[in-house]
Amino acid sequence: MKWSGRFEGYTYPMLRRDLVAGLIVGVVAIPLGMAFAIASGVKPQFGIYTIIVAGILISLLGGSKFQIGGPTGAFVPILFGIVIQYGYEKLLIAGLLAGIILVLMGILKLGVLIRYIPRPVTIGFTSGIAVIIFSGQIGNFLGLSNLQRHEDFLSNMNEIGMHLSTLNVWSVVTALISLGVLLIMPRISTKVPGSLIGLIISSIAATLWFSGNVATIGSTYGVIPSTLPSLAIPPISFDTIKELLPPAFIIAMLGGIESLLSAVVADGMSGSRHNSNKELIGQGIANIVTPLFGGIPATGAIARTATNIKNGAVSPISGIVHGVVVLLILLLFAPFASAIPLASMAPILMVVAWNMSERREFAHILKTRTTDSLVLVITFLLTVFTDLTTAVEVGLILAILLFVKRMSNVLTVAKVLPDPSLKHEKVGAYMVKDDHDCPQLSIFTIEGPLFFGAASLFEKSIMEALPSRPAMLLLRMGKVPFLDSTGESNLASIVQHFKQSGGLVLISGIQSQPAAYLKRTGLSEQIGDGHFFEHTGGAIDYAVGKMDPAKCLGCKHFAFRECAALSNPAAVGKANEQ
Incomplete structure (x- = not known):
């Protein structure tokens, strides 16, 4: 039997491959979704809601056959800044506005323009984001108590220094078990998600040997409900839109860059070709709908998309399956997730930060000792020590000015x-x-x-x-x-x-x-x-x-x-x- 329309020529053997790929990616996505939500300053279940709603819509409506959407590390500093400054409800509104901007960008066929953002700017802010994510997990890794989260890097580092005396040995042991499994699993099997195995083994160890001595998701954020929240439209006013338009624009730009980069990676791995403007429209619709179910902004996830392709995906069905798998796990196993120690999740995000740091590319551009090196370093430092909005704006302006100077010399x-x-x-x-x-x-x-x-x-x-x-x-x-x-x-x-x-x-x-x-x-x-x-x-x-x-x-x-x-x-x- 064959399917018609968009999936014309789609057969049951293809469906089997998509089911396997979707199942594996769905399992991989759960710990990452919760971890990114926590790092963004919101409850872990909001990350799961994002995987389900945005993941299904991005696969269904996007311009890439293999794109897997959901919360990503790139969003962490900007989302955390919005939560600190405006609160969770306004984060939902900012995400919705970002979705509208992405749809407009796709309709106006601006997808091609994102490709012209200079590489030193993207490497600079990506490396800066990696530093912020990594440093943000030091407290959970060490089990420090009474930490206050701040918007800026230096204040957070100072907070960690002031609370080192509250170090929890049991949290460190739990984190080391999780980290050890993460590092060993790729040598044993690349098909089994190391993040999930690390999470399970370290959680079991903490529950059996030192229960009550480490902070868990349940003790910190409450029990994760085993249902999706009902549809709710956040209150929007003209003043709120005016207030949130700048961060919404940054979310849209960052989401557009990340999703198109992921689509390009997917093209290279699969030999397919994505539609950049359709991808932006799909991402936009997903980000308009997801906040209505309590989810945070989402974009294409490069690592999960690569996992999807490596495990035999042949169509967008695998991405839809990945969202359905996460929904089923939420319905059946949500209470167990509440027992996961925060220390178990810290190494997962640290490894994600290490992998996304673009350290080799960073060093390569530095070695050139050109104006690109200057743009890279300034964008990186501004991302770490100020905020992503300032970093991207200054990086782009500086890159443009230096480009004009170079071209005038030509x-x-x-x-x-x-x-x-x-x-x-x-x-x-x-x-x-x-x-x-x-x-x-x-x-x-x-x-x-x-x-x-x-x-x-x-x-x-x-x-x-x-x-x-x-x-x-x-x-x-x-x-x-x-x-x-x-x-x-x-x-x-x-x-x-x-x-x-x-x-x-x-x-x-x-x-x-x-x-x-x-x-x-x-x-x-x-x-x-x-x-x-x-x-x-x-x-x-x-x-x-x-x-x-x-x-x-x-x-x-x-x-x-x-x-x-x-x-x-x-x-x-x-x-x-x-």
Whole structure:
């Protein structure tokens, strides 16, 4: 039997593979969902609700066949900051607003723009998030009591230092058991989720040997209910929207980046191809609906998506199954989850932080000692010591400014003349000398984008290189790939300057984008359609024909092959007689 519609050609053998992959990923997702929720400052069950609702919707509506959605480590610092500053209810509203932003981004086909966020910025804030997640679990690992959670890194570190005397040996032992299993399991079997086994073994050990001596989910957050919460719309006002729009935008941007990165990883592993705009719409709808059931913001989870593919998934059904599996476990085994020690979960998040730290990529970019290194370090430090919003904003602005600076340095403007010893008399800057430079025609080669960051250098370079006022100016623009309004304005200024003195501007080899831009602005008409040439040779021949013969008489510069004849009075006189 086959299915129709989106799953046309889907068979029962494929369903079996999806069921196995979905079951394994669902089991993997449970401890991570609870751990991310706790790290975000909310109750663990909210992480489970997110896996169920968002996980099913992202698989059902997203643009990637293998994407597994849910709470992720990338969201931890921003969500914790919102909870501390605004409270849990407003976190739900921020998540809902982020969902609307993601849907709008998908509808407006902005998925492609997220790819243009510079790598040093993403590595910087990802590494910073890893530090925050890792440091945030030190208290649970050591079993410290009476810790107050703060929004900033330094205050949290100070809090840990002040409460080291409350260290709980039993919590440390529990955490070490969990960590040991996490590190050993990949060597024994890659198919069995080490996080779940570590959680189970360390929880059993704590229950049998030192029950009541370590903090558990139940003792800290209360018993996890074995049902989904009923549908509830959070109270939204215009003032609330205005207040939460900045954090909602960061959630949307971060969710978009994370989900599309995960989709790209899935494409590489499976040979499939995702639809980035559909993925954003699916993520958006999931984040609109999930808060209505008490869930926190969700996005594509790279590690769980990779696990899904490795275990044989063939369609989005595996992601739907993963959500259903978590729902069944919630309904049947929720009371047992309340007995899990917080110390058992701490190593899981620490390992997640270690794996997401991008340490090799971080070190690689640092070694380059370029402006990318500066962007990386500043984004990383701002993520750790201020907040993610500031880090991303400053990182992006700095990256843009440095990019503009680099691109302005790429532009070169050189005065050139033909070299008769070369084939086709190719031009070169080395041919221009004090005694070898045509007084009537100046030729310049422009290489690089003519945009706002470099346009003033273009105009200045040309005007300063014209000590005399030649009658004609030839601009070789074959290596100018891009022209913007600032570049066009500076070019127009040069054209106007030459026109006022009765001069002429010629252009050769112009590319399609600059040519089309000059037509739209009308500057090509001012220059004159007959003054655009495909090749420099044609432009030079035209210019030589326009030269004033009287000024050529006796000239000893011999810049062009015709100069010898033009400077000879007898030759000129004979030409005039004819």
